Amino acid sequence: MSDDQRISIWHFGRRRRIARWLLSGLLLLSGSATSAEDAETPWPPAGENVVKVIQGKELLRVPESVMAAREKPGAAEFTVAEHPPVVTLAFHSQLGTNAAKRRLWSSWGDICVADDGKAYCGIGDHGNDVGGDARCFVYCWDPQRKVLEQVVDMNRVVPPQEGQPAWSKIHAKIDAGPDGMIYFSCTLNDGNRAKLPTHKWNDGLPGGQLYQFDPKTRRTVAFASLPARRCTATSLLDRQRNVWWCNLEAGEGNALYALDLKTRQPIFQAPDGSLGFNRNFTLARDGSIYFNGTDSLMKWDPKTKQSVTLKAKFENSPGMRCSTGETRDGHIYGVTHSSSQLFRYSIAKDELTMLGPNWLSGSYTAVCELSPDEKYLYFLPGSHGGAFKDGTPIVRYEIASGRRDVLAFLAAATESATDYVPAGTYGIKLSADGKMLYGNFNGHPSDRIRPKTMKPNGFGLCAFAAIQLPD
Numbered sequence: 354m355s356d357d358q359r360i361s362i363w364h365f366g367r368r369r370r371i372a373r374w375l376l377s378g379l380l381l382l383s384g385s386a387t388s389a390e391d392a393e394t395p396w397p398p399a400g401e402n403v404v405k406v407i408q409g410k411e412l413l414r415v416p417e418s419v420m421a422a423r424e425k426p427g428a429a430e431f432t433v434a435e436h437p438p439v440v441t442l443a444f445h446s447q448l449g450t451n452a453a454k455r456r457l458w459s460s461w462g463d464i465c466v467a468d469d470g471k472a473y474c475g476i477g478d479h480g481n482d483v484g485g486d487a488r489c490f491v492y493c494w495d496p497q498r499k500v501l502e503q504v505v506d507m508n509r510v511v512p513p514q515e516g517q518p519a520w521s522k523i524h525a526k527i528d529a530g531p532d533g534m535i536y537f538s539c540t541l542n543d544g545n546r547a548k549l550p551t552h553k554w555n556d557g558l559p560g561g562q563l564y565q566f567d568p569k570t571r572r573t574v575a576f577a578s579l580p581a582r583r584c585t586a587t588s589l590l591d592r593q594r595n596v597w598w599c600n601l602e603a604g605e606g607n608a609l610y611a612l613d614l615k616t617r618q619p620i621f622q623a624p625d626g627s628l629g630f631n632r633n634f635t636l637a638r639d640g641s642i643y644f645n646g647t648d649s650l651m652k653w654d655p656k657t658k659q660s661v662t663l664k665a666k667f668e669n670s671p672g673m674r675c676s677t678g679e680t681r682d683g684h685i686y687g688v689t690h691s692s693s694q695l696f697r698y699s700i701a702k703d704e705l706t707m708l709g710p711n712w713l714s715g716s717y718t719a720v721c722e723l724s725p726d727e728k729y730l731y732f733l734p735g736s737h738g739g740a741f742k743d744g745t746p747i748v749r750y751e752i753a754s755g756r757r758d759v760l761a762f763l764a765a766a767t768e769s770a771t772d773y774v775p776a777g778t779y780g781i782k783l784s785a786d787g788k789m790l791y792g793n794f795n796g797h798p799s800d801r802i803r804p805k806t807m808k809p810n811g812f813g814l815c816a817f818a819a820i821q822l823p824d
Contacts, residue, residue, distance in 0.1 A: 396452035397444035397814060398802050399771060404499055405442045411766040412437035416744040419762075422713045429710040431748070431757040436823040438747075438761050438790075442771060443501035443817045445476050449488055453804055456480050460793045460815050461522050461586070462537075463720050464780035467529040467568070471495055473504075474780055474793035475523035475537065476815045482541045483551050485513050487521035489539055491566065491573075494791065494817055496784075501817050505566055507539055510573045516553040524586035525599060527780075530614060531592050535566040536576070538599065544584030547603035554582055561585055563597060563612065577617045579610070587632055594640055596620065600631045607631040609644060609653060609660075621653070623660060630671035630690055632719070637679040637700060645672030650698070650705070665698060665705040677723040677730070686730050686752070688718045693734070695750065708755060712748055716740075719779045725787045728752060733778050738795055738811025740764070740777040747790070747820065760822065772799040775818070776811030790820040 399405070413433055422428060448458070457479035464474040472494040480487035491505035507520045520539035527537040538561055541547060547560055554560055561584035565576035579585065580601065588599040595615055601608045606626025613620050626647075628634075634644035640655040649666040650673075653659070667673070669692045676687030685698040693715030695708035711718055716734030723730055730750040735743055744762035751758070768774045773796055780793040797803060797813045807813045 393451055394453035394804065396448055397446065397816075398453075398798055399444050399773070401446040402500070403444055404501075405771045407440040407442060407763075407766050407770045408437060409766065410437060411769065412440070412761040412763065413759075414744075414762060414765065415759075416762060416765070419713070419743050419746075422743070425714060427710070428713045429757055431712075431759050434758055434760045434823060438823055439821040440761070440763065440767070441499060441819040441821075442767065442773070443494065443499075443819075444773075445490065445492055445501065445503070445815050445817065447490070447503045447506075448478075452478075454806070455488065457812055458815050459522065459795050459812050461524040461779050463526040464782050464791060464793050465527045465529045465535070466782045466784060466791065467535065468533065469568075470497075470784065471568070472782060472791045472817075472819075473527045473529070473535050473537075473566075474791075474817055475527060476793070477520065477522035477539075479542055480519070480521050482518050482521040483546075485515070485517055485519045487519040487542075489520040489522060491523070491527065491535075491537065492817065493568075494819065496789070496819060499819075504568075504571060505564075505573050510564065510575070511558055514555075517555060517558060518552050524779075525588035526590070528588075528590035528592075528597070530565075530590065531595060532614075533568065535568065536563060536590065536597060536614075537566070538563050538579075538585055538588060540584040540586055540602075544586050544602040547584045548582045552582070560603075576614075577612055580604075580622070585610075587634065589634065589636055591636055591640060596640075598634070598636075598642060600628055600634070601625075602631070609634070609642065621658065623653075627660065630673075632690065633673045633675055633687070635673070635676040635678055635685055635687070637685075643676075643685065643698075643700075663703050665703055667692075667696075667705070670694070674717070675719055675721045675732070677721065680723065680727050682727075686723065687721060688732065693717055695730075711750075712746065712757070713743070716743065720781050722781050722783050722790075724783060725785065731781065731783065731790060733781060733792065736777045736779055738777045741774050741796070741811060745775045745777070761820070763818075768799050772802050773797075773814065773816055774799060774809070774811075775816065788822055790822055792818045792820065794818060 455478040477489040489507040559581040561579040566573045583601045585599040604625040607628035609623040611621040629647040630645040642653040650663045670689040674690035697706045712734035719736035721732040741764040745764040747760040775794040776796040
């Protein structure tokens with residue numbers, strides 16, 4: 354997209370906002386509205402289909418809060434990149450009527466990059482799920498056209514019915530299958546509440562489901578249903594074996610569950626309560642699943658179809674919060690929950706090595722990404738809305754040396770350019786060549802345009818970022 358095209362898009366959005374403002378004024382004068390508050394606020398505030406490009410040295414400016422925090426004892430050292438990336442930011446549009454007054458626009462799950470290079474992400478409004486008034490959408494970023502387009506509206510896939518719950522978020526991963534289809538599962542504000550009698554499930558919607566989106570026909574179907582009155586917030590796809598794994602919530606404890614995508618039939622369901630901290634598990638090259646047990650790391654063995662307890666234990670943490678798959682030399686990397694420590698796990702030795710705080714003294718991190726050459730681990734600390742307090746850093750960890758490089762501090766530069774504060778992410782992915790980092794952000798508008806009802810706490814407004822990494 355050329356600069357002229359970007360300027361044209363910006364002016365188009367600006368003209369629309371001015372037209373809305375003039376219309377609301379005419380309504381006030383005519384008595385059709387009683388106050389400016391009654392007029393619908395445009396949301397996202399930047400306008401529909403607006404794309405912004407952020408670049409320059411401001412992306413490398415270290416915030417004062419970070420300068421102070423790095424001096425604390427035990428804080429992890431870091432260096433700042435010499436050259437800034439180029440950030441292309443797009444806002445999720447088509448949010449429905451009165452979108453600015455919905456409870457909490459937010460994104461909770463990992464994203465995917467399909468084989469054709471397009472990226473898929475999801476957001477929801479965290480609305481009245483039990484009452485059937487919630488919104489949940491899937492978007493596709495086309496890197497060639499530089500357009501973020503809504504491709505799935507879950508209220509069209511599952512039409513609202515009186516008494517039936519509505520999906521309010523996508524917390525599990527969005528995955529691209531080997532068949533070219535996009536797979537995802539939706540959930541409630543709290544999936545563990547799915548078993549409560551207040552949620553009136555029915556034969557058409559018995560609980561959580563796995564959905565399939567066809568990029569060619571743009572049709573979404575309910576591909577398979579999870580066990581009744583269960584939902585999931587954690588999943589992964591074994592593309593080699595065409596098996597979709599998830600953690601079942603809302604039972605008598607957490608349980609691993611596996612679905613064969615060829616037959617649409619379950620091939621494994623663990624006993625309730627056999628899985629510990631439920632927000633992360635990972636896949637080894639032989640098809641084994643490594644997950645957090647109730648006391649130590651555990652492994653599901655594809656040969657025996659049984660789970661075994663390993664000797665490796667995460668001290669001062671319930672386990673992995675995010676992790677890579679198995680590397681070519683037999684390791685898994687990631688970040689622990691609660692203590693926010695980087696770790697390396699050796700599969701052959703069943704040995705866990707702690708690598709220090711992921712960022713400063715440790716910062717909650719929900720997702721990490723291994724570079725295609727397996728030299729680097731990328732992550733954005735401060736996932737749960739707090740990243741902006743540290744400037745929303747993009748951190749690259751060099752595996753061989755243990756060096757932490759900050760590639761950019763996104764918060765100040767993005768707010769200056771767009772009136773948007775990126776404040777944390779649960780979804781990042783690298784392009785196949787490792788040159789582009791995609792992220793689906795939670796955040797909030799700057800104080801200048803933020804509605805009075807919205808707190809500046811890192812939630813309320815989502816945006817998608819395509820970050821071209823410097824050589």
